[in-house]
Amino acid sequence: MMSALIQVRDLSCGYGKRLILKDINFDIQRGEVVAILGGSGCGKSTLLKHLIGLFSPQSGSIQIAGIELVGTTGNARNEILRHFGVMFQSGALFGSLTVLENVALPLESFSRLDAQAIDTLARLKLRLVGLEAFADYAPAELSGGMQKRAAIARAMALDPEILFLDEPSAGLDPITSAELDELIRRIAETQHVTFVVVTHELASINAIADRAIMLDKTVQSIIAIDTPKALAKSDDARVSGFFNRGKLPLKSAE
Numbered sequence: 023m024m025s026a027l028i029q030v031r032d033l034s035c036g037y038g039k040r041l042i043l044k045d046i047n048f049d050i051q052r053g054e055v056v057a058i059l060g061g062s063g064c065g066k067s068t069l070l071k072h073l074i075g076l077f078s079p080q081s082g083s084i085q086i087a088g089i090e091l092v093g094t095t096g097n098a099r100n101e102i103l104r105h106f107g108v109m110f111q112s113g114a115l116f117g118s119l120t121v122l123e124n125v126a127l128p129l130e131s132f133s134r135l136d137a138q139a140i141d142t143l144a145r146l147k148l149r150l151v152g153l154e155a156f157a158d159y160a161p162a163e164l165s166g167g168m169q170k171r172a173a174i175a176r177a178m179a180l181d182p183e184i185l186f187l188d189e190p191s192a193g194l195d196p197i198t199s200a201e202l203d204e205l206i207r208r209i210a211e212t213q214h215v216t217f218v219v220v221t222h223e224l225a226s227i228n229a230i231a232d233r234a235i236m237l238d239k240t241v242q243s244i245i246a247i248d249t250p251k252a253l254a255k256s257d258d259a260r261v262s263g264f265f266n267r268g269k270l271p272l273k274s275a276e
């Protein structure tokens with residue numbers, strides 16, 4: 023049997039002595055798009071920051087393609103992190119660089135390719151997100167949605183196996199947000215990239231996620247993992263309530 027691409031076991035994490043999440047267990051398979059969701063302050067970003075190795079957990083295990091991340095240092099750690107592309111909410115592009123230069127930056131820093139090859143690869147990534155015509159623009163000249171797409175192109179520069187996105191549709195209008203969802207789905211399907219996406223946008227979750235991991239602030243842990251469809255029908259009101267918010271309550275028969 024193929025092992026999971028991401029396997030998290032008995033993870034407890036937080037900041038210093040402060041515990042934010044405990045008893046975290048889940049597997050993510052290759053090619054899946056998984057959303058991490060839950061109310062404000064429940065620890066979605068905290069989980070993401072631990073998954074990408076930005077913080078070390080208090081205890082537990084995070085295996086990427088069968089290799090333990092927790093406690094691994096040096097070159098072995100860099101080797102694991104090489105599987106990752108990351109786009110933070112504040113995933114700002116460097117304003118002083120062109121769009122193309124932004125996408126080329128990871129290649130210049132972490133590959134040994136020559137300038138010509140880097141240029142070619144960076145343009146290929148821009149084409150993937152539909153921005154090849156904007157290579158020489160400054161980031162500030164792009165719309166919010168285009169900036170997000172450029173940031174995804176940059177996160178894709180080193181051909182990561184896994185892309186971690188923190189609130190990708192934050193600050194976007196619904197139509198632009200839906201376009202970004204389409205792009206995420208297309209990259210997952212055509213490039214076989216696995217996505218872990220922190221989001222609280224219901225429309226996005228339904229559009230992109232094969233499965234969603236729902237966190238809860240009170241229990242400081244996962245309260246459900248399933249397809250968005252199944253979660254919406256959950257018997258647990260904390261779960262189904264999240265999926266059905268905004269819908270008019272049904273009048274009960276008298």
Ligand SMILES: Nc1ncnc2c1ncn2[C@@H]1O[C@H](COP(=O)(O)OP(=O)(O)OP(=O)(O)O)[C@@H](O)[C@H]1O
Nearest residue numbers: 037042060061062063064065066067068069220222
């Ligand atoms: N770097 C940090 N140092 C200390 N505490 C932090 C740090 N980052 C987050 N926290 C705390 O951890 C808790 C969870 O925050 P986190 O950002 O993970 O939640 P979230 O679910 O992503 O929230 P939101 O949806 O509001 O972005 C919060 O109480 C927050 O104050």
